[in-house]
Amino acid sequence: MVKQEHTDSIWILCEIKEGRIIEASYETISRAVLLSRKKKAKLCALALGYNIERRDLQGLIEMGIDEVYYSDDVRFAHSLPDDYVQITISVLKKHKPDIFIAAATTFGRTVMPAIAAGLNTGLTADCTDLDIDCKKGLMIQVRPAIGGNIMAVIETPLHRPQMATVRTNLVSLPNRTPNRRGKIKRINFFSSKNSEPCSEWLDSTKIGSKMPLDKAEIVVAGGRGLRKAENFSLIRKLADELGAAVAASRAAVDMGWVDYHHQVGLSGKTVTPRVYIAIGISGAVQHLAGISSAKSIVAINKDPSANIFKIADLGIVGDLFEIVPKLLQEIRKAKGRKR
Amino acid sequence: MRIAVLVKQVPATEDVKIDNKKGTLIREKSEVETNPTDLTAISQAVRIKKTIGKGEVVAISMGPSSAIKTLREALSLGCDKAFLISDRIFAGSDTLATAKVLSRALQQLGPFKIILAGNKSSDGETGQVGPSVAMQLGLCFTTYVTSIEKVTDDFIVIRRLTETEYERIKLKLPALLTVTKQVCEPDLPSLRNKIRALELKIPILRATDLGIADSEVGLKGSPTKVMKIFRPKIFRKGKIIKVGNVRKAVKEILLFLEKQGVSSQW
Numbered sequence: 001m002v003k004q005e006h007t008d009s010i011w012i013l014c015e016i017k018e019g020r021i022i023e024a025s026y027e028t029i030s031r032a033v034l035l036s037r038k039k040k041a042k043l044c045a046l047a048l049g050y051n052i053e054r055r056d057l058q059g060l061i062e063m064g065i066d067e068v069y070y071s072d073d074v075r076f077a078h079s080l081p082d083d084y085v086q087i088t089i090s091v092l093k094k095h096k097p098d099i100f101i102a103a104a105t106t107f108g109r110t111v112m113p114a115i116a117a118g119l120n121t122g123l124t125a126d127c128t129d130l131d132i133d134c135k136k137g138l139m140i141q142v143r144p145a146i147g148g149n150i151m152a153v154i155e156t157p158l159h160r161p162q163m164a165t166v167r168t169n170l171v172s173l174p175n176r177t178p179n180r181r182g183k184i185k186r187i188n189f190f191s192s193k194n195s196e197p198c199s200e201w202l203d204s205t206k207i208g209s210k211m212p213l214d215k216a217e218i219v220v221a222g223g224r225g226l227r228k229a230e231n232f233s234l235i236r237k238l239a240d241e242l243g244a245a246v247a248a249s250r251a252a253v254d255m256g257w258v259d260y261h262h263q264v265g266l267s268g269k270t271v272t273p274r275v276y277i278a279i280g281i282s283g284a285v286q287h288l289a290g291i292s293s294a295k296s297i298v299a300i301n302k303d304p305s306a307n308i309f310k311i312a313d314l315g316i317v318g319d320l321f322e323i324v325p326k327l328l329q330e331i332r333k334a335k336g337r338k339r
Numbered sequence: 340m341r342i343a344v345l346v347k348q349v350p351a352t353e354d355v356k357i358d359n360k361k362g363t364l365i366r367e368k369s370e371v372e373t374n375p376t377d378l379t380a381i382s383q384a385v386r387i388k389k390t391i392g393k394g395e396v397v398a399i400s401m402g403p404s405s406a407i408k409t410l411r412e413a414l415s416l417g418c419d420k421a422f423l424i425s426d427r428i429f430a431g432s433d434t435l436a437t438a439k440v441l442s443r444a445l446q447q448l449g450p451f452k453i454i455l456a457g458n459k460s461s462d463g464e465t466g467q468v469g470p471s472v473a474m475q476l477g478l479c480f481t482t483y484v485t486s487i488e489k490v491t492d493d494f495i496v497i498r499r500l501t502e503t504e505y506e507r508i509k510l511k512l513p514a515l516l517t518v519t520k521q522v523c524e525p526d527l528p529s530l531r532n533k534i535r536a537l538e539l540k541i542p543i544l545r546a547t548d549l550g551i552a553d554s555e556v557g558l559k560g561s562p563t564k565v566m567k568i569f570r571p572k573i574f575r576k577g578k579i580i581k582v583g584n585v586r587k588a589v590k591e592i593l594l595f596l597e598k599q600g601v602s603s604q605w
């Protein structure tokens with residue numbers, strides 16, 4: 001017997017940054033639309049933020065959301081979990097959704113486990129796929145497990161809502177139907193009396209990245225094969241010449257050659273560039289998990305049996321320290337000719 | 340100041356083979372290690388205690404009896420006490436159930452001013468246990484902490500990393516933080532602490548010691564169920580060139596880039 005009383009609705013969490021709904025949340029709508037078709041369930045979105053762009057709320061309806069619940073309040077100006085979690089829990093307790101999903105961003109991964117704990121339900125982290133088991137009416141949650149060596153199919157049979165965070169940059173954004181009708185409702189909540197928040201945002205510094213990795217058309221990635229920190233500049237130089245973003249395997253990040261936000265793979269980012277150039281990367285399943293939807297892959301590795309060659313469209317067996325400098329030289333030459 | 344650190348023992352091998360016929364896992368080596376991020380958390384906790392000048396650091400691990408080894412390591416890195424939370428009925432716990440057990444242990448062994456956890460374990464990789472524990476204990480919390488700037492008896496100032504920025508957050512204590520490997524360079528054990536770690540007794544708390552019923556934990560108490568596992572299939576057919584000749588390799592790459600329309604933008 002299902003332990004919590006629930007309605008048939010599917011809810012998504014809209015993450016709002018500086019008043020705008022982030023793209024990763026739109027991806028979760030694509031997922032939710034699919035689920036709602038199979039379940040024939042109502043789709044709802046929860047949007048808590050500050051100075052929210054009203055156009056974005058209307059946009060949710062056009063993307064397939066039937067009901068938007070929002071609150072525009074200064075306490076949501078920064079991504080502090082305190083009130084956010086409490087208010088989300090109270091909204092979900094009132095509306096009793098069957099399914100509740102969010103993007104697996106740092107914010108989603110922070111608030112969702114707390115929300116799940118508050119509702120005493122399960123949460124599956126970092127799903128790569130969601131579906132509906134039509135016979136049982138349950139959400140099928142697929143996620144990498146045991147270090148990405150296997151995929152696990154997970155269900156939440158008896159607890160509601162069935163909750164999941166989903167990996168970003170895997171599915172396309174939802175189509176819009178202009179003038180689609182839906183409801184946009186403001187949430188009313190009463191702030192508790194002594195509601196001095198327990199955490200306080202002081203300031204933030206944007207991380208400067210010339211080229212955001214997850215939007216890049218070309219990505220140049222380096223791994224342990226580069227041997228030492230100084231050599232990683234080969235990757236940066238090649239990326240510069242190609243107008244590409246810089247990426248790295250976890251080995252290179254762990255070694256401290258490059259910052260974590262360049263890490264691609266299971267515990268880093270998923271990228272979908274036109275060309276991914278993997279240099280000195282062996283192609284562990286965990287790394288491949290982040291690049292399997294790249295349109296094409298070039299690999300340079302001196303070991304002919306390296307796993308990366310199983311997935312590469314062009315594999316070069318050779319020494320990167322010979323090939324990359326020469327490649328740089330040739331690209332510069334070619335550019336010179338054009339100018 | 341009393342500080343607790345949640346530490347998990349994880350499989351040391353990254354490669355797990357799968358028996359394709361049976362669909363089961365073949366774990367060749369059953370080597371274990373302490374979750375690397377948790378070692379960082381331990382060192383950070385010990386440093387906070389030193390900064391404040393007094394207090395104690397308590398390491399807590401839930402797992403089978405082999406996790407004693409992880410707790411000895413925690414002691415050798417300067418933790419003052421260590422507790423193993425272990426019971427057969429805990430087996431198969433998902434993150435909610437695990438967090439339930441850890442919360443109960445923290446309540447019983449507390450009060451703590453600061454609780455540190457890793458932002459992720461290298462095997463489960465959910466990062467859910469920390470926030471779930473915080474919620475179950477009604478604690479202020481934050482995640483992805485990359486450095487600790489200031490600690491007093493009443494508050495802590497931290498830096499954390501999101502997709503787009505470093506944020507500075509001030510939290511009232513008590514609070515729970517999940518830390519990343521960046522937070523500090525893990526210490527090496529001192530000889531004195533190594534010896535102490537071997538001598539100290541590590542108490543084991545069972546479900547009954549914590550007042551936990553078997554309906555709350557293990558497979559029964561876990562809302563999420565693993566229905567099946569399969570191997571991810573990632574492959575494509577490509578062109579592999581072995582080059583003795585660097586020039587030829589470079590030419591192939593340039594040709595490929597041209598076909599993908601990359602060089603047209605130059």
Ligand SMILES: Cc1cc2nc3c(=O)[nH]c(=O)nc-3n(C[C@H](O)[C@H](O)[C@H](O)COP(=O)(O)OP(=O)(O)OC[C@H]3O[C@@H](n4cnc5c(N)ncnc54)[C@H](O)[C@@H]3O)c2cc1C
Pocket residue numbers: 146147148222223224225226248249250251252263264265266267268269279280281282283284285286287290300301302303306318319320321353461462464
């Ligand atoms: C839970 C979990 C999550 C993980 N998440 C990620 C993740 O998100 N991203 C990730 O990348 N990894 C991840 N990993 C780690 C992953 O398993 C591998 O350890 C890692 O990807 C290896 O990085 P690498 O290919 O750079 O290093 P290695 O495996 O050491 O490979 C280096 C390669 O460089 C080649 N090489 C050496 N010298 C040269 C040369 N001169 N010229 C050409 N080639 C050369 C070698 O032949 C070798 O193939 C994860 C692991 C676990 C358990």
Ligand SMILES: Nc1ncnc2c1ncn2[C@@H]1O[C@H](COP(=O)(O)O)[C@@H](O)[C@H]1O
Pocket residue numbers: 345346347348374376377399400401402434437441455456457458459460461463464465466467468469
């Ligand atoms: N069984 C456990 N015992 C103690 N701490 C744990 C346990 N499981 C998870 N943790 C803590 O929670 C963090 C995140 O783990 P996870 O949610 O599994 O990714 C770890 O780095 C530990 O600090």
